[in-house]
Every structure is written in C-alpha cells, then in structure tokens.
Amino acid sequence: MQAGTGLELVLNAAEGALQIVVTEDERLLCVQEWHKADRATEILAPALAEICSTLGIAPTAFRRIACVRGPGSFTGIRLVLTTAAALRRVGQARLAGLDYMQALATSAVLQRNLFYGTPVWVLTHARRNLVHCQPFMSYGPQIPAQPAEPVDLCSPQEALRRLEAARHNPLPEGTAPHRYAHVCGSGLARNAEVFADLAGMRMVVAPEQTDILALPRLVCPDSASLCLLARHGDYFDADIDPLYVRPCDAVENLPQLAPRMGMTGDFALAALDSMLERTPQSEI
Numbered sequence: 001m002q003a004g005t006g007l008e009l010v011l012n013a014a015e016g017a018l019q020i021v022v023t024e025d026e027r028l029l030c031v032q033e034w035h036k037a038d039r040a041t042e043i044l045a046p047a048l049a050e051i052c053s054t055l056g057i058a059p060t061a062f063r064r065i066a067c068v069r070g071p072g073s074f075t076g077i078r079l080v081l082t083t084a085a086a087l088r089r090v091g092q093a094r095l096a097g098l099d100y101m102q103a104l105a106t107s108a109v110l111q112r113n114l115f116y117g118t119p120v121w122v123l124t125h126a127r128r129n130l131v132h133c134q135p136f137m138s139y140g141p142q143i144p145a146q147p148a149e150p151v152d153l154c155s156p157q158e159a160l161r162r163l164e165a166a167r168h169n170p171l172p173e174g175t176a177p178h179r180y181a182h183v184c185g186s187g188l189a190r191n192a193e194v195f196a197d198l199a200g201m202r203m204v205v206a207p208e209q210t211d212i213l214a215l216p217r218l219v220c221p222d223s224a225s226l227c228l229l230a231r232h233g234d235y236f237d238a239d240i241d242p243l244y245v246r247p248c249d250a251v252e253n254l255p256q257l258a259p260r261m262g263m264t265g266d267f268a269l270a271a272l273d274s275m276l277e278r279t280p281q282s283e284i
Helices: 037-053 074-090 098-112 154-165 186-190 196-201 223-231 254-261 267-275
Strands: 005-016 015-026 027-034 064-068 094-098 118-127 130-138 152-154 180-183 211-215
Touching: 005 074, 005 098, 005 223, 015 037, 015 223, 027 037, 027 154, 027 180, 037 074, 064 074, 064 223, 074 118, 094 098, 094 130, 094 223, 098 118, 098 130, 098 180, 118 154, 118 186, 130 154, 130 186, 154 180, 154 211, 254 267
Parallel strands: 005 064, 064 094, 118 180, 180 211
Antiparallel strands: 005 015, 015 027, 118 130, 130 152
C-alpha cells in the first residue's frame, strides 16, 4: 500500500482565472494562476506540459487529480474536467470533484481566520440579474467551510433579502453571542448597485443579531483553500460530473438559432433531446 497522497494535481477554471496547483504528499511544488479566462483553453495543456517538464515528472504520474466542477463558466468547467478525464485514461490518477462556492467560502475562512460558527455567504455572478447563492458555516481553519444549504440560483435582490433575513437566525451552539457574517464572491461587484448598502448593515442593532461584512475583493479561491479541499476530497476511478446550476444559454436560445440551420425550433429541441438520451458507444 502506498503511503501519502503522492503526486496531486488541482485544477480550477470555473470563473475568471485558470489555477494549477501541484503537490506531493501535501507538500506544495507549484502554483500557477492565469487571469486570462478567455484563453484558458489554449493555456492549460502547454502550461501543464511545462510544469511537468520543470518538475521532472510525467503527466501520467499523478495519483490524484482534484478539479473544481462548478458552478461557473461552462467552458472552464468542461476544460478542466476533460483534461482530468484524459489524464485518468492514460495514467493512474483517481479523480475528485471540488465545489467552487465551497472553495471561496474556505478562502474567506483561511484569510480571515474565522472561528467555528461564523457564517460565510458566497454570491457569484451567473449571468445578468442572476447570482449563485449559498450560505456556509466555518469549522475553523483546518476544515473546509461546510454548506448550510444547497447552492441556489436567484436574483441579486433575492440574495440581499436572504442576507438580511439571516441576520436574525439563531446562533449555533458553542459560538460567541455576536459575530460577523462574511459575504464574498463576484456577485457583489457585478451587482454593486444592489449590494451598495451592505456596509450599512454592519451597525449593531441587537446582541443576538449578526453584522454583515462584505469582502468584495475575494472573487477567486486561493491555493491554500484548493489544497485543503483536495486533501478532504473523495477520489474515485471515474470521471467527474459537472455542476452547472444555471441553464445553458445555447439550449435556451436554440429555438431562435434553429432557423439559421434550416430547422424549426421544435425539431431542433427534439433532436437535442434524442442526442442527450442516446447511449454512448465509447468511454472516450
């Protein structure tokens, strides 16, 4: 039986940045961040090849590959999951899917040294007038932040209403009588007009209520949080399913696009349903 985690690769391209982390037995070997989201597809493979060459390892040598599976950019999610699937087929790696919202919440916990019981809300941009919204709870800096509810898709106004309502939630047992709820993610900056008054919510109204502290600059998970999630990940000898949450724009727009290809909208939707239900003929 092999000791330790061995060579591990962590990939994220869910939103805004392409992140590549390599560790060996939890010892950090390499971190790269490329803030060129529109070029991640052309960057990832050459970057991985250069990293492996520099470190003197083969791409087939990774024992574990952890990939952020969403929610976020459809293209970025597919890119890292497909890369991981290819490496699994030619090597010995087992794969784990990481949650992007949890990575951001865990980043807030680590960067702010948040103690047990501190609420962390993550709001990320989904598309115009929509955000991914999810509350988490800190369990301290050694454990990833844990979700309090499933991720949801809602308007920025609804997310703000939930934040305000959460101020009156009961405190978890064992926590201090008063604490901040931290809020982070791209949904804040992308909807600045909606969340402009968050700072005003920091005024203490009553000891049993929660003040809200916005972290608008925390829009990308840090490498320490990705490594922590990877350490606690569930690894399998199988490909990772993506977590998209929001509907695909191309599918929603298919009835309008179909006439350009000489089809009716109904025919195009029926053809898509047929292809999605078809049994794959190959693993690849």
